[in-house]
Amino acid sequence: MNMPGFIIYLVGDKKKYRVGVSQFPELDAKYYLEQGMLEDSWDLFLLTEKLSLLKADYIYRKFSTEEERQWKHFDSDFFGLRIFNFFIKMDSLGGVLDHKKKQLRKLLTQLELEDKLALQKIAAEEVTKVNLAAREELNQVYHLIQGRKLYKTEIIKLVRENDSVIDNLDQTLLQLRLTNKLALVPSVKYRGQELICQRCGSTNIIEVECNYCYAQDYYCQDCTLLGEARGCRGLYLIPGDNQIEFKSIQLQLNFQLTKLQSKISEQLVDFLWKPGEEMMLWAVCGAGKTEVSFNVIVECLAQGGQVLFAIPRKDVVIELAQRLKEAFPDIKIKALYGGTTERYQQADLVIATTHQLLRYHRAFDLVILDEMDAFPYQGSAMLQRALYQAKKKLGKLIYMTATPKQAQLDSQMPIVKLPSRYHGHPLPEPELITADLEYNQDSGEIYITEEVIARLKLSVEQDLAQVFLFVPTKKLVRSVTQFLEPRFPVVNGQSWVQGSHSQDKNRDEKRESFAAGEYPILVSTTIMERGITVEKANVMVLFADYDFVFNEQTLVQMAGRSGRSAKYPQGRVWFIGEEISEAMEIAKRQIMTLNEEARKKGYLRTVNNKE
Structure with missing residues (x-):
């Protein structure tokens, strides 16, 4: 494959000169002529043969100054050079050319590229015959x-x-x-x-x-x-441009924000016009933080701005894209993730996985990062850089999370807090349980006590609730699913117990079936801790003491799958391990603290979370 070559050149007239690098130096010179940057008696010289872009860029920046890359005038710095040129009947450009050629030869020799040195004067007609794009x-x-x-x-x-x-x-x-x-x-x-x-x-x-x-x-x-x-x-x-084009944006919602949600929503809109680059929305799981962000999106779009809604996980992007398209029916929206068909479409509102941000450069006036604590964004310096580079220099960045880290809480960025769910009921508080969980990692054999199975049956038969059953590894998904399947019915040819993990080819299908209520128990790794809501759900975490997988943030997220709906706000959450880990205790304490804060501020309708 023939790669395009890049040539370092020098162009100038009687008053000034410029050093450049281009695939087509004649076009550069024609552009300078058309723009009136070159006067009569100009010349164009090619200084190198064709180089790869990496080599051309390095050499260009190494042997030219910032001023020479714009336009350098023959000022007093070249007074002595001009006198010398007068006596040998050379013009100033010729003296500069000789000087730069010596510099370039020395550098190319050091790089063992001396065969790339050239000095070719381009005839004027070769430049003037170039046609510029309309x-x-x-x-x-x-x-x-x-x-x-x-x-x-x-x-x-x-x-x-x-x-x-x-x-x-x-x-x-x-x-x-x-x-x-x-x-x-x-x-x-x-x-x-x-x-x-x-x-x-x-x-x-x-x-x-x-x-x-x-x-x-x-x-x-x-x-x-x-x-x-x-x-x-x-x-x-x-980079994106900063032209302002006012638009009329219609937001269509089939619900009303609560008073607390409206208050937080107004604070996000205010942030758009205040000094400061970043802010964080700390909202408990199920508080409706996505809907709270709709008004700030409207405000930015109405001013002609571009908006990015970034999320670490593909499945959440797909689900959110549909919600946003319903809320903003007149706005061009596209969803970007691995395998998308919308990559090259134009849009004012982009919903994307964080990896897709690597394709953007100074594009967005407003960037909203949901689930800032989630894999793969969390801990990835590459994705954090991509997020900042996707934002315009004067753009705004809103982080959203249900489980902020202490370092984020201690930072200087402003934080707004949404400590209660839209239905006004407290978060289900986990019950911490110790149980003998016999598991042979080599064979995959497992034994789950009747006490644990009884809680699953309580959920399905008495509460008529579905169960998110979280385990720490893919291998445990298979083992727990196989152990539970014979202990629960098969309906319409489908077991009441299904298992899924990140490598499961049928993951999306099982996710959709569970959300549709087609089976009651989903055994899963943490891939199901976010972005899926069912009306009546309890949560069980087995091996919750595996703190190398289940830290306090992860446990809080998993507990947040329960009690999200107004039809079943009480929910049940069980953290079950062979012992009670510190992470289990911290997670429960965080949830209780959030409930207490919401209760004191009058955001809760009930006192007892089992009501």
């Missing part, structure tokens, strides 16, 4: 790609998917670069002596013999699922 094409392409971080192949797909016809996409992109509408950088780039991925910010870079540029190259190991980031592969960074 303004309409420039605007069309920019509108499609703004706010993104894309490879050339992705830009081509984006243009095709939106039925755009562009005569010469390469030249159009080059012109947009010259107008500072976009930047073209190597996907892997030097920062000092360190190599850094320009898409994800990782320094986990390895050296390879590249099959694309047929030379030594480097690629990033951390974001290969989104396409290989290599030094020879160009990455286009296109």
